[in-house]
Amino acid sequence: MIAPVAGALMSSFSGPDHAPSNCIDGTILTSCLSAWAGDGQPRNWLTLDLGIATRVVRIDVYVRQPWAPLNSAPIEVWVGNLTGGLFGGANESMHRCGRRYDFVESTPDNPFTQVLCGHLGVMGRYVTLREVAPRLAGWMFLSEVVVLSLAAPPPTSHTSQRPLQSRTAALIAQDVNDRFRDGRPADELADAGVLVHMFDGGESSAIPWQMSALSDHVSASLINRRNPHLFDLNTDAPPGAKVGIVLAPDTPLICLYAVDSGTLQATNRGCGDTTCNLSAGKTDACSWRADNLKSMLEVQPWFAYNEVLISTIYWDHTLPHIIEAFMFIDDATGTHARASDVHRQFVQQYARTPAENVPLLRFTGHAFELV
Numbered sequence: 058m059i060a061p062v063a064g065a066l067m068s069s070f071s072g073p074d075h076a077p078s079n080c081i082d083g084t085i086l087t088s089c090l091s092a093w094a095g096d097g098q099p100r101n102w103l104t105l106d107l108g109i110a111t112r113v114v115r116i117d118v119y120v121r122q123p124w125a126p127l128n129s130a131p132i133e134v135w136v137g138n139l140t141g142g143l144f145g146g147a148n149e150s151m152h153r154c155g156r157r158y159d160f161v162e163s164t165p166d167n168p169f170t171q172v173l174c175g176h177l178g179v180m181g182r183y184v185t186l187r188e189v190a191p192r193l194a195g196w197m198f199l200s201e202v203v204v205l206s207l208a209a210p211p212p213t214s215h216t217s218q219r220p221l222q223s224r225t226a227a228l229i230a231q232d233v234n235d236r237f238r239d240g241r242p243a244d245e246l247a248d249a250g251v252l253v254h255m256f257d258g259g260e261s262s263a264i265p266w267q268m269s270a271l272s273d274h275v276s277a278s279l280i281n282r283r284n285p286h287l288f289d290l291n292t293d294a295p296p297g298a299k300v301g302i303v304l305a306p307d308t309p310l311i312c313l314y315a316v317d318s319g320t321l322q323a324t325n326r327g328c329g330d331t332t333c334n335l336s337a338g339k340t341d342a343c344s345w346r347a348d349n350l351k352s353m354l355e356v357q358p359w360f361a362y363n364e365v366l367i368s369t370i371y372w373d374h375t376l377p378h379i380i381e382a383f384m385f386i387d388d389a390t391g392t393h394a395r396a397s398d399v400h401r402q403f404v405q406q407y408a409r410t411p412a413e414n415v416p417l418l419r420f421t422g423h424a425f426e427l428v
């Protein structure tokens with residue numbers, strides 16, 4: 058699970074646009090950058106404060122911004138109870154995860170670098186990335202650092218010690234159809250309907266269910282029987298384009314638009330700068346807060362699809378859980394074949410895990426049929 062981060066400190070930073078908080082703000086499009094350090098200067102470092110001692114199993118590092126300077130020295134990742142970068146290599150309260158890294162820039166098929174801390178993880182309140190010494194003059198540049206911890210242990214009651222039974226494909230299809238049939242304007246996602254991301258070119262080419270990290274948000278639509286409209290690339294869609302993913306009903310949303318708002322270039326993780334409210338009555342020039350789902354659905358035009366935004370970083374780090382089903386709209390040549398191909402790849406990837414039950418569904422506009 059993603060560990061909450063309470064704050065970040067850096068040895069120095071080059072200005073307010075590159076503050077250390079930019080490396081923990083949930084978007085890969087903002088970065089933290091140290092001030093220039095000359096030859097012989099202390100090495101640069103970035104420390105994340107997790108607030109409490111946490112068992113860290115993995116740290117994922119995004120480096121993305123084509124104009125920016127590359128890191129000028131290899132970087133080590135440490136977990137423990139000390140803040141800052143001045144601890145000694147043999148300090149018993151700090152433990153290094155992985156090796157020394159020359160973090161490379163995020164690419165569509167390799168959005169981040171994984172730093173592993175072993176199967177059991179490493180306990181610590183602080184995660185520090187620091188340059189190796191000795192070093193030459195240069196910068197330290199990172200875009201986002203995500204800390205993964207072991208999931209909290211289950212409560213120790215007799216009933217919770219039984220392993221969770223994974224749902225069968227038929228049961229998942231039934232759950233999706235129940236939510237579609239009963240969906241209505243409501244603030245809880247599971248009460249409002251079914252969340253669907255239609256493939257729109259933002260996916261990784263090598264792994265179609267992984268986002269490419271070219272954007273910090275992913276677009277989806279919340280549909281139900283009352284309003285089943287979906288983004289589908291319309292008539293110019295190539296064969297097989299009308300394929301999508303049904304997202305888990307616990308997926309957190311960033312913000313909401315009552316119509317397609319072309320958010321790709323919008324600031325503030327796609328949410329823009331104007332927040333909707335009921336008295337303004339606007340439907341397209343503003344975004345609704347995620348906890349105003351009911352209001353957004355109430356103003357959504359009956360003939361249009363809505364646009365709901367999800368964090369790319371959340372998506373990356375909750376695979377395969379975020380994927381409840383694959384789906385397709387069977388009205389274009391090759392769509393069923395393309396969907397089957399993606400679904401087969403996914404099931405092979407997650408064989409012998411609960412995710413191997415993720416079904417493929419045909420969406421008719423009225424229901425999801427198990428294929």
Ligand SMILES: [Ca+2]
Pocket residue numbers: 079080081082083084085086087088200201
């Ligand atoms: Ca960032």
